[in-house]
Amino acid sequence: MSSIKIVLRKKGLSDGSYPICLRITKDRKTKYFNTIFKSTEKEWDAPSGCFNKRNTNYIQNNRLLLKIKARALKIYSDLDFEKDYFNLEDFSQRFRLDNNPANDYIFPFWEEIISEMKLAGRMGNATMYMETMKSVKQFCGFKxxxxxxxxxxxLNKYEAWLRSRGGTGGGISIKQRTLRALYNKAIERNIIKDINHPFKTYKISKLKGQGIKRALDFDQVTKIIDFDTSKYPQLVEARNYFVFSFYTRGMNYTDMMVLKWVDIDSKSISYIRNKTKGRFVISIVPPVREILDYYKEYSLPTEYVFPILLKDGLTPNQINNRKKKTLAKYNRDLKEIAGLCSIKKSLSSYVARHSFANCLKQKGVATDIIGESLGHKNITITQVYLKELGSNVLDEAVALLVI
Structure with missing residues (x-):
């Protein structure tokens, strides 16, 4: 007896979800193959082996799962036709070879992962993987x-090469983390063995530099809130987006871009953060209500709150392309606002999130509360996050001791 099925494997991950695997059973033996997906039990339909409508990208994700299952069925059928008998190891070798014809060559596997991410609508991750692959190819001389x-x-030579081209600790860290994630995916899919794992000796954590503090204090944020756009109508959107992001716990640009009117009721905003897939329910404070009222009156006739996506029904790739274009303009406009407000720090879309955390810290809010408001899963992440924001609060605390 044999079966091929997509299943939610009851082997819990650290975030409370479970890995989605291809399960092959033959001759009373079972083998699991990891996919790029994970899910909670609430988003999974076990009988059909697919995501239900509670999953935000269930249509695209299910298409990819069906593609994986169809590939497995074809391989199984081919082996059954070619051989009088075959076992799960025969299937495993053929399945890995079918997934990656070059097998232990990096770039074909890398391209396969990127294709899967695009099909699943994970355009941000796909872009990061593409940019890192391009960089590694250049470093290797396209060999x-x-x-x-x-x-x-x-890895050390690649780091030195990146630095020679003006790379900073933060940027190099992102590329090395992406390369590490790819390496781990190859291990998960049995492309390579977990022997002499290079990232066990090469520590990415050493790349975290101090950098330029990106957070504003509350006085600086207030200047942006009070910024008179009547004299600069071309900066209305940038000012509104920044203030909205700040008062919605640092909602990032991607989430603002796809925020829909159905996500908003009379008292709160409810949305799933694109980066972490965590759900946020945020009370609407007066500055946010004012911005929502403005866009209720002046926004485009689409399902979206902000006039960033110009029409409904765009594909993930179209949304990603639109994001690149509009985010670049948003950041340019923010830098202009910073100059007009006499703010000497570099201003960009992500500064609102850092500033939100910094202002809570200034007001004496406990670290665990700040972490919860940001959606951090443990206090350690928040402590590292706040450490990068400077020591103004500590300086003020010491000043209180001066008689």
Whole structure:
């Protein structure tokens, strides 16, 4: 007896979700193959082996799952036709080869992962993987490389190469984390073995530099809130987006872009954060209500709150392209606002989130409350986050001791 099914494997992950796997059963033996997906029990339909409508991208995700299952069925059928007998190891070798014809070559596997991410609508991750792959190809002189070529020495040379081209600790860290994630995916899919894992000796944590503090204090945020756009009508959107983000616990630009009127009731905003998939329910404070009322009157006739996406029904790729174009303008406008408000710090879309945390810290709000408001899963993340915001609050606390 044999079966091929997509299942939610009851092996809990740290965030409370479960991995989605392809399960092959043959001759009373079972083997699991990891996919790129994970899910909670509430978003999963076990009988049909697919996401239900509670999953935000269930249509695209289910298409990819069906593609994976169809590939497995074809391989199983081919083996059954070619051989009098085959076992799960035969299937596993063929399945891995079908997924990645070059097998231990990095770039074909990398491209496969990017394709899966695009099909699943995960355009942000796909873009990050594409940019890092392009960088690694340039570093390697566009030569073919295998996973065994990724060593501690390779990673240190790649880091030095990035620095020689003006790379900073933060930017290099992102590329190395992406490369590490790809390496781990190759292990999960049995492309390579977890032997001499290069990232066990090469520590990405060393790349975290101090950088430029991106958070504003409350006086600086107030200048933006009070900024008179009547003299600068071209900056209305940038001012509104920044203030809205600040008062919605640092909602990022991607989430604002796809925020819909159905996500808003008379008292609160409810949305799922694109980056972490965590749900936020945020009370509407007066500055946010004022902005919502403005866009209720002046926004485009679409389902979206903000006039960023110009029509409904766009594909993930179209949304991602629109984001690139409009985010660049938003950041340029924010820098202009900073100059007009005599704010000397560099202003960008993500500064609102850092500033929200910093202002809560200034007001004496406990770290665990700040972390919960930001959606952090543990206090350690918040402590690291706040550490980067400077020591003004500590300086003020010491000043209280001066007689």
């Amino acid at each position: 073919k490389i295998r996973f065994q070529d990724i060593t501690n020495s390779f």
